[in-house]
Amino acid sequence: MxxxxxxxxxxxxxxxxxxxxxxxxxxxxxxxxxxxxxxxxxxxLDLASGMLALPGNGDHFTEAGEDARNYGGLQGLPEVRALFSKMMGASPDRIVVGDNSSLALMHDCVVWALLKGVPGSPRPWSREAAPAFICPVPGYDRHFAICEEFGIRMLPVPLTGAGPDMDAVEALAADPAVKGMWCVPKYSNPSGEIYSEAAIRRLASMPTGAPDFRLFWDNAYSVHHLTEERRQIADILDLCREAGHPDRAFVFASTSKITLAGAGLALFAASEANVRWYLARAGKRTIGPDKLNQIRHVRFLRDDAGLxxxxxxxxxxxxxxxxxxxxxxxxxxxxxxxxxxxxxxxxxxxxxxxxxxxxxxxxxxxxxxxxxxxxxxxxxxxxxxxxxxxxxxxxxxxxxxxxxxxxxxxxxxxxxxxxxxxxxxxx
Structure with a gap:
């Protein structure tokens, strides 16, 4: 034409x-x-239809012999945390397994940060004059909706094809009012791009004006490949620790687009201090997650190779x-x-x-x-x-x-x- x-x-x-x-x-x-x-x-969804018959009558005990029908297990079953350890880039002790929605975990972390602060916060984020988040564009509308819901200013930065424009990110992060940043680092929603190792290293190591700055690392598509090549990205938790900022990243994922979208598992990974912070907040909200669903997942997927x-x-x-x-x-x-x-x-x-x-x-x-x-x-x-x-x-x-x-x-x-x-x- x-x-x-x-x-x-x-x-x-x-x-x-x-x-x-x-x-x-x-x-x-x-x-x-x-x-x-x-x-x-x-x-x-039919790929996971076998899960509907699990765990099976009388087969509701964990590997430790605990009855999964009962209360407890706030952090999630150890065998399930081990199953997703490689996907999350964290050891099982630094992973929390929630219920079905990683978006709910992100929402809760924002709300708890506003009300209580996070490790390293001088005060709750809501007591700051005008807290803000850096938002790579194009980005995920539900991330933006959380910020808009709670009056968090959004500061757009362009994506380059290998992650966000890091010069722009670093300039914005120098402001003490900037408390966080949304990131979909692999097969981004919606651009599909993959953050380069250089960009991830800069995110992990950059100076920030806020001592409690957090990367909301939504690795929703970490195993969702469209080619036979399984692309990998640098491990943000390791790089943050190496850079002297061990608490900088909150990592989120779920099995919503792996097993059953409305009945998956939500996952949170972070430093030891962040995990303690999360569990302290979550313990006021729930007595424990759906452990029967956790058993379903581990018995259906079995291990990382099965995933x-x-x-x-x-x-x-x-x-x-x-x-x-x-x-x-x-x-x-x-x-x-x-x-x-x-x-x-x-x-x-x-x-x-x-x-x-x-x-x-x-x-x-x-x-x-x-x-x-x-x-x-x-x-x-x-x-x-x-x-x-x-x-x-x-x-x-x-x-x-x-x-x-x-x-x-x-x-x-x-x-x-x-x-x-x-x-x-x-x-």
Missing amino acids: GAIVELSAADLEQRLARVRAEYERFRARGLKLDMTRGKPAPDQ QRHMDGHRRLLAPKFAAVDEALSARLGDTGVARWTKPAGGYFITVDAMDGTAQRVVELAREAGMALTPAGATSPYGRDAHDRTLRLAPTFPSLDEVRLASEGIALCILLAGLERARAGRG
Whole structure:
């Protein structure tokens, strides 16, 4: 097709008319497709259907002989902490196993920090004049929602393709009011990028104005590979300890996108001091987690090798869907200049940067054609994308045929919005 900026006025009008007609035909099909959230598909959940029969009648005792039906076990079963030790990058004694939601753990850690402070805090964060978090962009909308809910200022920094712009991060972190930073370091939501070792080392070692600065290290996609290569990242807990900041990182993960999304396990890993702090707070909130579910997980996955084999099953289901999105975008948009997009090696999302000023229009066009997309701006703090260009696509939940169809329609919407913008720019 060629870049639209190179088209003459007459050619641009012809192309716009042709694409608009294609869009109207697509819209007339009366589709109903959803690419909004990164949910596992039913066939992914089926991979863990064997868990539903566990632990089995009379098989509810832990390896230590304790009855998992009863109260207690605030930190989580030792055998479960050992199972996820490699994934979390921490020894079992520095891991806590919660209930089903790592987002809930992050929420609680923010709230407890506001109310009580964290190890090293001179005072609770809520008593600071205007506490703030550094927020890499594009980022995870639910991280931003926690900050907005509790009045924590959000300071955006761009991602570079190898992690956040560390010069910008270090400049912001020098402010004593900056208490933390959101990080999705591997297969980031939504860009899919992997933080480089250099970036992680700088995050671990950088000076901070606040003595109680915390990295909220949401390693949600640590084993969620889309290729046969299992990418690795530097261990943030080890690097923080080596740099003399052993308490800097709170590491979070879950099995929500590993086993059963609504019935997984949430995981927290940190220094010894941070774990003591967490358990002291959590002990006022609960008498203990669901240990039967913990037994289910350890008996189903068994060990780290079993976890990796299980994730290979996810990869075989998901990789064709991600390939289908790339094929559709490449076929329709490849040389037009209206968009660029990520080709992640893992995770749950594809990020599309459309032409500036068109993301909201793309979402509108998609909705009119029966396709639900994540709202434009969702990947930025306060829902405000200064360039109105970033779109987050979630191809995991629909069937492969639905992903192919939706991707064709989304590409058409992106092209139509770009052509409209190009014509308006020529005024």
